[in-house]
Amino acid sequence: MSTPVTVSHLTKRFGKTIAVDDLSFEVPAGAVTAFLGANGAGKSTTIQTILNLHKPSSGQCEILGTNSRKLGPTELQQIGYVSENMELPLWMTVGRFIKYCRPFYPTWDDQFCNQLLREFGLPLDRKLRHLSRGMRMKAALLGGIAYRPKLVVLDEPFSGLDPLVRDEFIRGLLQLTGEEGWTVLISSHDIDEVERLADRVIFIEDGRKRIDRAVPELLENFQQIEITRSSTDPLGETPPDWIDYHESGRTIRFLIENPDSDLETDLAKQVADATGIQRRPASIREIFVSLSREKRNRITPES
């Protein structure tokens, strides 16, 4: 199967604001790709542009082999989209909502739909308006995957969901992923859930790509370093590749990208009074938080 989503040099401006800045990435088939970034990093704008809800200012997106500007019924019938703030027909009951969605999709799978209804515990006779936020998100997911789309795009699906509902939501989503073609692109703040789920992580800041890597590779490429020193004097200027640098007493801590094999030797040279150097793999959460904090500190240095 060809690459389901290809974004090439995408830029999106709203007036003078640049929301997405020369962004390029691919979403591989048969995998879960997590799209991470702080609030306002441009995740939703990118996703909405991919789905032709916005027109690119420049660059382009290709989805299932078609330019985003030319998406038609054939492609849309193979795409499932669920967003945190999507508008649902709140006056409809769950049953009515399903009847409403069904005719749009030739591949609608009644058996799968019923299975999801059972697993999600959705009451057919209840109006969407009267459902809790979690229930409503489950209804939206059902409406977005019951036709077994080839590409599922989820924009911040977990925000405001309690852990139990989040669990059900992910399990429901994972029902879809069978032997046949499937691809998931999911934007989220919920790094803990995504860390296990994702095969690949794309991290953006200020509309630009910062990281685009397979998860096992990512975990190998970032290490958390902790150095103990004999003196408590501030170290002063630190090398630029020490990400999210902190010091407290005799301990300094930072993240390092692509450490080479003789890292310890290099660090011992850089910190003359080091008495102990420890390194351990960083989790995706630590990488995400450190990179976000680093960026914020660059703009407004800590006093």
Next chain:
Amino acid sequence: MLPFSVNLRPGTAVSEQLLAAFHRALANGQLRDGDAFPSVRAISRDLKISPTTAHKVVTHLKDRGFLVSLPGIGMQVVAPDLAPAAERLALLEPAAADLLRRAEELSLSATDLATLLENLEQSKSDTT
């Protein structure tokens, strides 16, 4: 629920952790020869991990003869009589590295640790 203990922690690739969990389960008898083994989808849903990862692990275990697919039945565990010592020892490597690191923090050497382990083994055999 999966028939063996998996406790996923951040910072290490999920596939590695899952493989380690499988071998631990074989070693401690949680999984035995001929036991049914869950499908890729069941593993993926239970642990909320990508099916790609679950598939990778299952394929790896099949390739090495730890699992067989039986048509109409599903997957089954094939336990070797006892893995070679080197393989079993490799399972202890992370714990050993951690122990060594902590010993270093206390200015103790690997030899000191070895003495400690021998003493522990001695006192264990004395009491039994």
